[in-house]
Amino acid sequence: MNREEINGFLIDTFNQYSLKEEATQGICPLCSSNRQPKNSKKQCASYDWERGLGTCHNCNTTFQLHTYQRKGASEKVYERPEVVDVNLLIQTKVEEWFKTRGISKSTLLAVGVGEGKEFMPQTGRKENTIQFNYYMGDQLINIKYRDGRKNFKLYKGAEKIFYNIDSIIGYDSCVIVEGEMDVLALHEAGIKNVISVPNGATLNSNNLDYLDNCIDYLEDKTKIILAVDADEPGLALRQEFVRRLGAEVCFLIDFKDCKDANEYLLEHGTDELKKAVDTATQVPLEGVSTLFDIEDELKDFVKTGLSRVTKLDLKTLIRFFLLILSILLLLPVFLVLVSLTLLIRWLLVTTISMVGKLRLLHQRITQRISTLIN
Numbered sequence: 023m024n025r026e027e028i029n030g031f032l033i034d035t036f037n038q039y040s041l042k043e044e045a046t047q048g049i050c051p052l053c054s055s056n057r058q059p060k061n062s063k064k065q066c067a068s069y070d071w072e073r074g075l076g077t078c079h080n081c082n083t084t085f086q087l088h089t090y091q092r093k094g095a096s097e098k099v100y101e102r103p104e105v106v107d108v109n110l111l112i113q114t115k116v117e118e119w120f121k122t123r124g125i126s127k128s129t130l131l132a133v134g135v136g137e138g139k140e141f142m143p144q145t146g147r148k149e150n151t152i153q154f155n156y157y158m159g160d161q162l163i164n165i166k167y168r169d170g171r172k173n174f175k176l177y178k179g180a181e182k183i184f185y186n187i188d189s190i191i192g193y194d195s196c197v198i199v200e201g202e203m204d205v206l207a208l209h210e211a212g213i214k215n216v217i218s219v220p221n222g223a224t225l226n227s228n229n230l231d232y233l234d235n236c237i238d239y240l241e242d243k244t245k246i247i248l249a250v251d252a253d254e255p256g257l258a259l260r261q262e263f264v265r266r267l268g269a270e271v272c273f274l275i276d277f278k279d280c281k282d283a284n285e286y287l288l289e290h291g292t293d294e295l296k297k298a299v300d301t302a303t304q305v306p307l308e309g310v311s312t313l314f315d316i317e318d319e320l321k322d323f324v325k326t327g328l329s330r331v332t333k334l335d336l337k338t339l340i341r342f343f344l345l346i347l348s349i350l351l352l353l354p355v356f357l358v359l360v361s362l363t364l365l366i367r368w369l370l371v372t373t374i375s376m377v378g379k380l381r382l383l384h385q386r387i388t389q390r391i392s393t394l395i396n
């Protein structure tokens with residue numbers, strides 16, 4: 023058993039729950055203490071020390087056996103929030119609010135959500151805020167503050183990374199969502215290997231700094247499930263992820279009538295949310311989508327050409343110009359082909375008539391010779 027590192031990640035705390043070392047079966051650090059006394063010693067979990075993961079068959083979830091140090095620190099120097107700022111004591115009011123969103127206190131404690139007063143530029147004063155702590159290894163890298171009016175801010179000048187990035191070490195797969203609330207929702211459903219983008223999705227300029235800062239964590243994944251919002255910015259972000267991570271490892275979740283994981287949790291419950299993740303489908307391969315793109319483009323072109331001739335915009339003009347240009351370029355090729363066909367036809371006709379004439383001549387000569395002999 024390697025006590026130093028797993029898959030290139032240096033172990034920070036070996037065996038963080040003090041489980042029975044080298045055993046392959048044992049208690050579950052998440053549920054055993056909450057079970058009835060007669061069941062609390064049951065070996066409901068299996069431990070995989072090679073991968074650093076445990077799986078519980080009672081609470082139907084997985085957990086990491088160790089904690090890890092940060093892998094691949096960035097060269098740029100960033101501001102860091104002081105760990106003193108972090109207050110993990112969730113007051114009852116905040117706890118109650120999370121409950122209305124389907125999130126339990128144990129999830130808040132497990133993921134390390136805090137709360138406290140913070141100056142919010144949107145309101146110009148200090149507000150009570152929920153604080154999502156962005157850890158990487160044992161380092162607090164950033165904090166996302168959220169006040170009661172749904173205003174957000176990140177710690178000024180701090181590095182941008184995925185939220186909950188440590189959670190995916192050791193797993194072959196992970197889920198990427200668009201907000202911290204969705205991380206908590208999936209955690210609630212027993213899916214622990216889930217991370218969130220730090221700054222939501224925007225339509226045009228999806229700044230993916232955080233992906234570069236965390237790329238070491240995603241390199242070994244064979245399945246990356248993209249569960250971003252089903253709106254236009256979400257789809258743009260999804261497309262950018264597929265481009266950067268490769269279509270072959272990317273999978274998509276269908277949240278049906280819901281816009282995100284948290285809404286799906288509230289509508290359908292934890293079991294259905296887990297099922298939605300388990301049945302994620304692979305992103306269609308690039309070639310296929312490109313073909314459809316072209317087909318759509320052509321349809322659009324014909325449509326705009328027919329219906330919007332009067333209000334030609336620059337794009338349509340350029341397309342029109344390109345069409346004319348391609349016709350002009352193709353015209354000489356067409357002419358050459360026609361002339362070649364005509365030439366071949368002429369050659370064939372001439373050859374056939376020549377052969378006919380020669381045959382006639384041959385006949386006449388034979389006749390002449392035979393009359394001469396006779």
Ligand SMILES: [Zn+2]
Nearest residue numbers: 050053078081
């Ligand atoms: Zn368990």
